[in-house]
Amino acid sequence: MRLVLEVWRQEDPAAEGRYETYEVADxxxxxxxxxxxxxxxxxxxxxxxxxxxxESDCREGxxxxxxxxxxxxPHGAQANTPSCHxxxxxxxxxxxxRIAPLxxxxxxxxxxxxxxxxxxxxxxxxxxxxxxxxxxxxxxxLVALDHAAAELALDFAACIGCGACVAACxxxxxxxxxxxxxxxxxxxxxxxxxxxxxxxxxxxEMETDFGPCSSFGACVEVCPAGIPLTAIAAVNKxxxxxxxxxxxxx
Amino acid sequence: xxxHPTTVTPETTAGTTVPVPTVPGVEGGRALNPNVPDGPPQSxxxxxxxxxxxxxPANRRKLKVIVVGTGLAGSGxxxxxxxxxxxxxxxxxxxxxxxxxxxxxxxxxxxARGRKxxxxxxxxxxxxxxxxxxxxxxxxxxxxxGEESVRVIDHMNAIGAPFAREYxxxxxxxxxxxxxxxxxxxxxxxxxxxxxxxxxxxLLRQVDAGTVTLRTRHEMLDLIVTDGQVQGVVMRNLLTxxxxxxxxxxxxxxxxxxxxxxxFSTLAKNSNASAAWRxxxxxxxxxxxxxxxFHPTALPVSSRWQSKTILMSESLxxxxxxxxxxxxxxxxxxxxIPEDERxxxxxxxxxxxxxxxxxxxxxxxxxxxxEAGHGVGPLRNSVYLDFRDAIARVGKQAIAERYGNLFExxxxxxxxxxxxxxxxxxxxAHFTMGGLWSDYDQMTSLPGLFVGGEAGWGYHGANRLGxxxxxxxxxxxxxxxxxxxxxxxAGRLGSTPLExxxxxxxxxxxxxxxRVDRLLGVGGTRSATSFHRxxxxxxxxxxxxxxxxxxxxxxIDKIRALRAxxxxxxxxxxxxxxxxxxxxxxxxxxxxxxxxxxxCLDALDREESCGAHFRGEHQIDGEAARDDERxxxxxxxxxxxxxxxxxxxxxxTFDAVPLQTRSxx
Numbered sequence: 001m002r003l004v005l006e007v008w009r010q011e012d013p014a015a016e017g018r019y020e021t022y023e024v025a026d027x028x029x030x031x032x033x034x035x036x037x038x039x040x041x042x043x044x045x046x047x048x049x050x051x052x053x054x055e056s057d058c059r060e061g062x063x064x065x066x067x068x069x070x071x072x073x074p075h076g077a078q079a080n081t082p083s084c085h086x087x088x089x090x091x092x093x094x095x096x097x098r099i100a101p102l103x104x105x106x107x108x109x110x111x112x113x114x115x116x117x118x119x120x121x122x123x124x125x126x127x128x129x130x131x132x133x134x135x136x137x138x139x140x141x142l143v144a145l146d147h148a149a150a151e152l153a154l155d156f157a158a159c160i161g162c163g164a165c166v167a168a169c170x171x172x173x174x175x176x177x178x179x180x181x182x183x184x185x186x187x188x189x190x191x192x193x194x195x196x197x198x199x200x201x202x203x204x205e206m207e208t209d210f211g212p213c214s215s216f217g218a219c220v221e222v223c224p225a226g227i228p229l230t231a232i233a234a235v236n237k238x239x240x241x242x243x244x245x246x247x248x249x250x
Numbered sequence: 251x252x253x254h255p256t257t258v259t260p261e262t263t264a265g266t267t268v269p270v271p272t273v274p275g276v277e278g279g280r281a282l283n284p285n286v287p288d289g290p291p292q293s294x295x296x297x298x299x300x301x302x303x304x305x306x307p308a309n310r311r312k313l314k315v316i317v318v319g320t321g322l323a324g325s326g327x328x329x330x331x332x333x334x335x336x337x338x339x340x341x342x343x344x345x346x347x348x349x350x351x352x353x354x355x356x357x358x359x360x361x362a363r364g365r366k367x368x369x370x371x372x373x374x375x376x377x378x379x380x381x382x383x384x385x386x387x388x389x390x391x392x393x394x395x396g397e398e399s400v401r402v403i404d405h406m407n408a409i410g411a412p413f414a415r416e417y418x419x420x421x422x423x424x425x426x427x428x429x430x431x432x433x434x435x436x437x438x439x440x441x442x443x444x445x446x447x448x449x450x451x452x453l454l455r456q457v458d459a460g461t462v463t464l465r466t467r468h469e470m471l472d473l474i475v476t477d478g479q480v481q482g483v484v485m486r487n488l489l490t491x492x493x494x495x496x497x498x499x500x501x502x503x504x505x506x507x508x509x510x511x512x513x514f515s516t517l518a519k520n521s522n523a524s525a526a527w528r529x530x531x532x533x534x535x536x537x538x539x540x541x542x543x544f545h546p547t548a549l550p551v552s553s554r555w556q557s558k559t560i561l562m563s564e565s566l567x568x569x570x571x572x573x574x575x576x577x578x579x580x581x582x583x584x585x586x587i588p589e590d591e592r593x594x595x596x597x598x599x600x601x602x603x604x605x606x607x608x609x610x611x612x613x614x615x616x617x618x619x620x621e622a623g624h625g626v627g628p629l630r631n632s633v634y635l636d637f638r639d640a641i642a643r644v645g646k647q648a649i650a651e652r653y654g655n656l657f658e659x660x661x662x663x664x665x666x667x668x669x670x671x672x673x674x675x676x677x678x679a680h681f682t683m684g685g686l687w688s689d690y691d692q693m694t695s696l697p698g699l700f701v702g703g704e705a706g707w708g709y710h711g712a713n714r715l716g717x718x719x720x721x722x723x724x725x726x727x728x729x730x731x732x733x734x735x736x737x738x739x740a741g742r743l744g745s746t747p748l749e750x751x752x753x754x755x756x757x758x759x760x761x762x763x764x765r766v767d768r769l770l771g772v773g774g775t776r777s778a779t780s781f782h783r784x785x786x787x788x789x790x791x792x793x794x795x796x797x798x799x800x801x802x803x804x805x806i807d808k809i810r811a812l813r814a815x816x817x818x819x820x821x822x823x824x825x826x827x828x829x830x831x832x833x834x835x836x837x838x839x840x841x842x843x844x845x846x847x848x849x850c851l852d853a854l855d856r857e858e859s860c861g862a863h864f865r866g867e868h869q870i871d872g873e874a875a876r877d878d879e880r881x882x883x884x885x886x887x888x889x890x891x892x893x894x895x896x897x898x899x900x901x902x903t904f905d906a907v908p909l910q911t912r913s914x915x
Binding site for chain 2: 012026028029030031032034035038039041042044045046048049050051053055056057058059060061062063064065081085087089110111114116117118120121124125126127128129130131132133134135137138139140141144145146147149150153154157158160161184185187188190191
């Protein structure tokens with residue numbers, strides 16, 4: 001099928017961007033949005049044009065590299081599905097598809113559809129880890145963890161770090177991402193010892209970059225990992241808990 | 251040509267005489283010293299650790315290590331060396347360390363903890379790994395892998411991987427192909443993701459602590475070697491295009507495998523061979539480059555613009571039955587083909603293992619069926635994986651609980667419903683058992699250059715068992731390199747990393763800039779991707795699931811012609827001074843075009859079949875015919891770049907696992 005693409009083009013972070021219109025004549029329903037961009041780029045290179053910069057890697061929905069806004073929605077029309085799994089079956093011949101970068105003040109555009117998501121890792125570096133050095137861990141079977149707690153931790157740990165939650169949020173909040181990590185690590189026997197310290201550090205770092213959460217819930221509709229909305233509540237819960245714990249670190 | 255009987259005694263192996271190369275351009279080389287500790291392999295690692303030199307904690311911050319790659323091996327090595335107090339500079343071409351392709355491993359991680367009463371042990375793990383690899387890996391390394399697997403689970407669990415738990419709170423395990431015990435630890439179908447994210451977090455913890463400097467969006471383009479030692483790397487900042495030199499006392503490459511050389515593979519689009527290949531160009535040796543695992547349950551290529559072959563978990567073979575129409579060229583839909591006109595070829599040929607034969611066997615049989623005209627689907631390039639009988643046996647609900655997310659992914663990708671229509675699967679290039687040759691300490695033939703994870707070789711021989719790849723990456727990064735690298739560093743204490751104006755640094759920078767300019771300056775008409783796709787077609791046809799002298803010779807000729815076309819007709823738009831993904835792709839394809847030739851030469855040179863390396867000329871009853879009398883060694887290739895290929899060899903001896911013919915019938 002023939003699709004008309006309106007793609008955001010921007011030379012560099014300082015430049016002004018604009019939509020450019022292209023046509024891909026041989027799109028197929030089983031193609032993904034990123035394969036559509038592949039096809040466009042090959043056309044552009046071989047016709048002497050300049051290909052569109054975009055990020056994508058595993059194409060199995062787990063690396064979190066891909067992330068574009070399709071028809072004004074982070075990742076695309078299908079809920080809870082990463083860009084690499086958004087198929088073109090919903091489009092018909094001659095239809096227009098608008099592709100833009102993930103939009104958020106905390107994700108500056110680097111070029112075309114590539115944005116800078118390093119703010120996410122700054123929050124992780126601040127405290128999203130467990131202070132246990134190689135070789136010093138207790139035997140995993142000596143510290144029991146009940147089945148349900150392990151499964152719940154995994155629900156939160158499933159985050160792929162794509163940043164769509166931030167782009168979907170009208171405030172540019174990072175609560176779903178940060179709350180998922182706080183919840184994940186607080187549920188683990190080895191992660192709970194620095195729970196207070198972690199909450200303070202991650203929330204403080206989060207607040208330097210990201211906006212406030214108003215529980216709007218747009219984040220959970222786009223999250224490809226299906227992180228539950230309770231993650232955003234965990235941010236406030238962990239923060240308040242840290243306040244009550246005073247000077248203690250656990 | 252008929253093959254040699256495959257069962258020989260260890261005494262015979264000790265006297266292996268290495269065949270003189272007959273392939274044009276290939277020269278015989280020297281015997282390599284694997285540097286394995288003397289004595290029984292079972293306790294080799296303990297003896298070696300005792301022999302390693304140490305560095306006083308106060309001196310560690312004076313020693314600098316560069317780690318390239320932040321996958322499971324790289325993030326582990328960088329974090330652990332940082333924890334010990336060394337100065338670490340870590341690089342990734344991703345925007346975040348978590349995105350490295352270890353993240354995509356699904357099934358699990360093996361560990362020889364032997365907690366259950368199913369009779370598992372480190373010795374049994376080694377037998378499975380060595381036998382699974384068809385006796386073309388290093389036995390002592392497999393022991394280290396098994397021994398350290400215990401701590402790997404403890405550590406990854408402690409730093410955040412929420413492993414599946416039984417209702418009693420203890421770790422859960424499951425079974426995987428090629429073994430008869432239950433030693434695979436997992437976190438649903440996302441084990442790689444959980445281990446990778448935990449490793450990346452540990453790395454970021456060291457960034458926060460100031461021991462590790464992390465540089466994202468940097469791609470390694472060259473290696474700095476002088477005075478017989480590797481002393482640094484050349485990097486290109488992918489955003490600014492700036493090319494910079496970084497020097498250190500030692501360099502670790504943890505840059506992954508090269509399966510993407512096939513274009514259609516299960517790997518991430520950016521996974522590439524350039525760092526490892528540059529090491530080869532600077533003198534490192536490449537071991538067993540033709541040993542490539544084809545995953546039997548990848549999705550078939552269905553359209554020209556498809557970008558990769560999506561992987562479906564091996565676990566599907568627990569309940570799915572694999573079949574093709576008994577009559578070649580049968581055009582009927584699967585529901586129209588009656589039971590007695592279906593050929594369940596794996597069950598027929600391998601009654602003991604049935605649909606759960608190891609990956610190399612399953613892939614080879616599927617390829618044979620497809621090539622004999624029994625392939626199914628619009629392009630006749632796949633076989634059926636049918637859940638009809640399982641659904642009838644346990645119900646749709648039970649199947650949905652086991653495989654729901656995989657079925658959904660399949661429906662997304664193909665538009666077909668596997669509950670009612672059999673899945674179509676086909677072998678896809680997956681994991682590379684070959685890689686940079688290294689000794690027992692994981693040091694390559696270039697002093698100061700270490701390797702970890704899939705970029706290396708060693709454990710998996712000619713075929714890797716499922717769930718052993720996450721294990722090898724984690725063991726290398728967390729529990730091997732942090733011992734062996736410091737022992738090397740101890741000898742460098744008192745020296746300082748090369749200065750920026752050192753001739754070796756300037757030469758490497760000039761060489762890198764010239765190469766980038768050359769790629770930008772070809773001035774042709776074709777995209778790098780178009781060459782890459784063509785190279786993949788050549789390799790699948792010539793150096794794929796099975797190879798023959800004729801197919802390999804043809805492939806070599808075609809690769810050479812394609813390489814010439816690449817350097818005259820490539821078009822890379824834009825400049826090198828900004829984010830330029832076409833330039834990145836072109837550089838990687840240029841390296842694939844060289845590596846591919848070496849892969850074919852290695853496959854052509856090795857006149858035997860073993861594991862995933864199946865030469866049509868060497869088979870008995872359709873099974874791989876290994877030749878231990880002549881080929882019980884690892885080929886490690888030197889590529890001087892003047893058209894010669896020198897095959898060095900590391901003789902293999904098996905003290906604990908007696909040589910035997912693999913049989914899954």
